[in-house]
Amino acid sequence: MFGTIEMLALAAGLLVVVASLPARGEADVRAGVLSYLGALVLGALLVFRAIDASGAQADTRPSMTRKYAARVLPKTTKTNVLFIDGGSYALNAVDVSALEQQLATFGYSVQCLKLTLSAANHFERYRLYEDMKRDLVSGPGPGKRWIFLLEAQEGYDHEPLSQFDINQDTARAFHYVTPQNAWFAFRAQHSPGVRTPPVSQWRWGLARHMLINFFNVGLANRVASAEDIEDWDGELSGGKIRFRFKGIKPVISEAQRPGPDVLVPPWLFDIREARLKSLWGGEISKWVYFGVPSTRAEQQRYLHSFCKVAKQPCIEPDQELLKAMDKWPYWRNAGHVTRQGAGVYTEWLARQLVQLNVLSK
Amino acid sequence: MLFNSSTFVVFLALVLAAYWGTSWLALRRVVLLIASLVFYAWWDYRFLGLIAYVTLVAYGAARSIAAFPKRARAIVVLTVVLQLGQLVVFKYTNFILATAGDLARLIGVAARPPKLAILLPVGVSFYTFHGISYVVDVYRGKLKQPMSLMVVALYVVFFPQLVAGPIVRADVFIPQTLRLLRLTSRDLVTGLKLITIGLICKSIFADRLAPLVDGIFKQPQSFDNKTLASAAFGFYLQIYFDFVGYSTMAVGISRLFGFTLPKNFDYPYRATSVTDFWRRWHISLSTWLRDYLYIPLGGNRYGTVAQYRNLLLTMLIGGLWHGASYNFVLWGGLHGLALVAHKAFRTRFPESPTRGPWSWVSLPGAWLLTQLFVLLAWVPFRSATLGDTKVVLHALTFLRTDAGLKSQPLPLALLLIPILAEHVLVQNPRLPACPWPRRPLLVLGLLGLALALVLPLLELKVQNFIYFQF
Numbered sequence: 001m002f003g004t005i006e007m008l009a010l011a012a013g014l015l016v017v018v019a020s021l022p023a024r025g026e027a028d029v030r031a032g033v034l035s036y037l038g039a040l041v042l043g044a045l046l047v048f049r050a051i052d053a054s055g056a057q058a059d060t061r062p063s064m065t066r067k068y069a070a071r072v073l074p075k076t077t078k079t080n081v082l083f084i085d086g087g088s089y090a091l092n093a094v095d096v097s098a099l100e101q102q103l104a105t106f107g108y109s110v111q112c113l114k115l116t117l118s119a120a121n122h123f124e125r126y127r128l129y130e131d132m133k134r135d136l137v138s139g140p141g142p143g144k145r146w147i148f149l150l151e152a153q154e155g156y157d158h159e160p161l162s163q164f165d166i167n168q169d170t171a172r173a174f175h176y177v178t179p180q181n182a183w184f185a186f187r188a189q190h191s192p193g194v195r196t197p198p199v200s201q202w203r204w205g206l207a208r209h210m211l212i213n214f215f216n217v218g219l220a221n222r223v224a225s226a227e228d229i230e231d232w233d234g235e236l237s238g239g240k241i242r243f244r245f246k247g248i249k250p251v252i253s254e255a256q257r258p259g260p261d262v263l264v265p266p267w268l269f270d271i272r273e274a275r276l277k278s279l280w281g282g283e284i285s286k287w288v289y290f291g292v293p294s295t296r297a298e299q300q301r302y303l304h305s306f307c308k309v310a311k312q313p314c315i316e317p318d319q320e321l322l323k324a325m326d327k328w329p330y331w332r333n334a335g336h337v338t339r340q341g342a343g344v345y346t347e348w349l350a351r352q353l354v355q356l357n358v359l360s361k
Numbered sequence: 362m363l364f365n366s367s368t369f370v371v372f373l374a375l376v377l378a379a380y381w382g383t384s385w386l387a388l389r390r391v392v393l394l395i396a397s398l399v400f401y402a403w404w405d406y407r408f409l410g411l412i413a414y415v416t417l418v419a420y421g422a423a424r425s426i427a428a429f430p431k432r433a434r435a436i437v438v439l440t441v442v443l444q445l446g447q448l449v450v451f452k453y454t455n456f457i458l459a460t461a462g463d464l465a466r467l468i469g470v471a472a473r474p475p476k477l478a479i480l481l482p483v484g485v486s487f488y489t490f491h492g493i494s495y496v497v498d499v500y501r502g503k504l505k506q507p508m509s510l511m512v513v514a515l516y517v518v519f520f521p522q523l524v525a526g527p528i529v530r531a532d533v534f535i536p537q538t539l540r541l542l543r544l545t546s547r548d549l550v551t552g553l554k555l556i557t558i559g560l561i562c563k564s565i566f567a568d569r570l571a572p573l574v575d576g577i578f579k580q581p582q583s584f585d586n587k588t589l590a591s592a593a594f595g596f597y598l599q600i601y602f603d604f605v606g607y608s609t610m611a612v613g614i615s616r617l618f619g620f621t622l623p624k625n626f627d628y629p630y631r632a633t634s635v636t637d638f639w640r641r642w643h644i645s646l647s648t649w650l651r652d653y654l655y656i657p658l659g660g661n662r663y664g665t666v667a668q669y670r671n672l673l674l675t676m677l678i679g680g681l682w683h684g685a686s687y688n689f690v691l692w693g694g695l696h697g698l699a700l701v702a703h704k705a706f707r708t709r710f711p712e713s714p715t716r717g718p719w720s721w722v723s724l725p726g727a728w729l730l731t732q733l734f735v736l737l738a739w740v741p742f743r744s745a746t747l748g749d750t751k752v753v754l755h756a757l758t759f760l761r762t763d764a765g766l767k768s769q770p771l772p773l774a775l776l777l778i779p780i781l782a783e784h785v786l787v788q789n790p791r792l793p794a795c796p797w798p799r800r801p802l803l804v805l806g807l808l809g810l811a812l813a814l815v816l817p818l819l820e821l822k823v824q825n826f827i828y829f830q831f
Contacts, residue, residue, distance in 0.1 A: 004772060004774060008565070008775065009774075011566070011779075012778050012779060014561060014814055014815055015562075015783060021804050021808065022550075022799050022804065023801075023804070024547070025547075025799050027800070029546055031802055032802055035802045035806045036805040036806065038809065039805070039808070039809025040809035040813050041809075042810070042813075043812070046813070211367055212821070217816045221819075221820065
């Protein structure tokens with residue numbers, strides 16, 4: 001978006017201006033510090049607004065999803081719009097065109113918007129929804145329903161800053177660690193039942209990213225014009241299977257073994273759900289939780305516990321689904337399904353949605 | 362902890378708050394000393410022992426000079442040996458061994474000296490010079506009495522100038538530690554202004570050049586002549602912006618603590634002779650070498666030949682100070698020869714190129730010749746080996762066959778915009794002064810806004826400062 005020449009010319013101009021500023025006169029030092037910091041903060045806010053108004057967007061994968069949403073949402077004529085949240089598990093498990101077709105056979109006119117992002121924790125996803133929201137010109141319109149499917153996943157739910165260790169110091173992390181997100185991530189990390197991120201000094205890491213985000217440090221180097229950002233609809237990925245599938249029956253029996261419920265961290269409702277509801281207001285007709293199948297018992301057990309405490313409708317893979325998926329070609333690895341597996345899951349998911357009666361005819 | 366890192370920003374804010382939070386002089390010194398040690402330990406805490414050694418030798422020597430004034434000269438000599446001794450061990454052991462091996466091979470003895478795994482402590486050359494400077498200044502009577510261990514330690518490790526200078530004289534720095542400094546709005550404006558200027562020079566100008574120049578100098582033989590010429594010019598600019606950026610930030614940060622440090626650069630690429638260049642480039646080192654090496658060697662007191670010898674020796678040692686490699690010796694030697702040549706020329710033609718009817722030709726000619734020399738001399742300084750130096754210098758003649766080699770010359774804008782702005786537009790008396798209001802609060806507000814505009818332009822991949830390795 002900003003070429004080398006423009007940036008150098010701007011920096012050179014600033015250098016000349018700063019060097020010409022006089023250091024004369026006397027004033028109260030405390031007032032001087034306040035004046036400096038106040039102008040810095042104000043400047044940072046103005047710079048952000050200016051860059052945003054110029055149509056620049058973070059040059060990252062989530063912006064590709066944002067662009068896809070901005071293209072599809074205003075044009076859709078379908079009665080229902082299904083926003084699908086999630087990480088790579090949901091990304092691989094939901095086949096949107098198959099889901100739309102399935103629901104159509106049940107008589108529902110549905111536009112699916114797959115907003116799933118690989119390696120994105122709940123805070124990065126929230127940032128995407130914030131960006132999407134700003135692109136929106138209007139809400140669902142009369143007679144239309146917007147439904148949000150929120151993924152419940154053991155790893156992301158128990159570790160609010162999941163993936164931060166991998167994504168830190170990237171354009172993606174700098175983009176999503178806004179002051180608000182940092183604050184809520186910090187609070188979420190102190191919620192009961194959560195795991196500490198596998199990155200040392202995560203608090204400092206979070207604060208550092210927040211400062212970089214707020215003061216737009218290096219922003220000119222990590223934004224691109226919206227026209228230059230590719231549109232990505234969350235298409236299912238291919239690739240070879242490098243996983244030895246050992247059957248899913250032991251997982252079913254392990255998940256069914258009696259025992260105490262898994263602790264569902266309260267932040268998922270107090271922070272995640274509350275913030276999403278506050279962001280979207282009344283535009284979302286229904287919030288629905290869903291989980292994708294896994295060959296890992298802990299995920300199955302977690303989903304079971306989660307659906308028990310969730311106050312919104314919750315779709316938990318049942319035995320019928322798990323048994324149907326007890327075949328090696330359906331699994332890319334322990335938690336991710338293949339394209340074939342996605343077909344089985346999506347068909348099942350469509351039926352669950354119909355049974356929940358959250359869609360409008 | 363680099364000045365342009367977010368860790369340093371937080372560190373600085375905490376230290377400033379602790380420092381100005383007390384009005385007790387001794388406590389302020391303690392705050393600065395602890396902060397400086399933490400700053401250094403951030404790289405490698407193991408070398409804190411080395412800092413303690415340098416400090417204790419300097420402190421003990423100054424006390425000994427006061428106690429045994431008749432043996433002062435011997436004490437100074439011993440101190441210099443002890444201080445330079447550790448520098449030789451850490452910095453030059455492998456170079457000495459390799460040179461001995463080369464010499465042995467020359468006389469037909471097959472020798473393969475071992476390469477010892479010795480880590481080079483960051484900033485060792487700088488704080489060693491501080492250790493020497495303190496003792497010599499006490500010996501010369503520039504400091505009336507030996508200072509307390511706390512003051513000496515603070516002088517050696519004061520964090521803004523600890524790892525890459527400027528090399529501040531004891532008689533300039535220490536008196537400032539002895540009185541309760543007061544922060545004025547003028548200090549605040551000057552400090553923040555210098556930090557912003559330094560940040561632009563380092564993190565925008567130098568850091569944009571760094572990956573491109575490094576990529577070419579990594580394998581110079583793979584690139585065509587035009588690319589190598591642009592890389593040589595690129596490095597000529599990179600090292601300046603990198604070093605001036607660091608030094609300016611160091612002076613600015615010191616100013617926020619109320620300390621006034623001398624400037625280290627004075628637009629060296631405006632120089633019209635090599636002598637002029639050395640009055641403008643790394644001023645703290647060149648004056649240190651002049652006062653603590655060139656003058657003790659005899660300076661210009663024993664005739665022309667001795668003066669030329671002293672100049673050459675000083676520059677050779679100055680080159681070696683930068684690093685243990687023949688390339689640095691060659692760089693120092695080239696500058697020494699150029700200084701000798703310039704002295705000889707000025708003896709024969711005393712008329713300054715800035716005067717006389719032909720000054721409109723002689724002045725640009727002198728500038729061009731000087732800068733061309735400086736640029737060529739940076740080639741061995743930057744090249745990894747003497748072989749690479751040869752390749753680049755050959756390419757600069759444009760007589761090297763370069764058909765089929767990679768052509769990736771550096772963008773012209775990247776090379777010209779920064780230097781034109783910094784060297785031509787800044788502090789140019791021929792240009793009209795900006796009519797800024799003189800109210801400090803308004804100026805500070807403008808500085809805050811300027812920083813808000815600079816930050817988005819920074820390169821987030823922070824490059825190390827070139828002078829850290831010295």
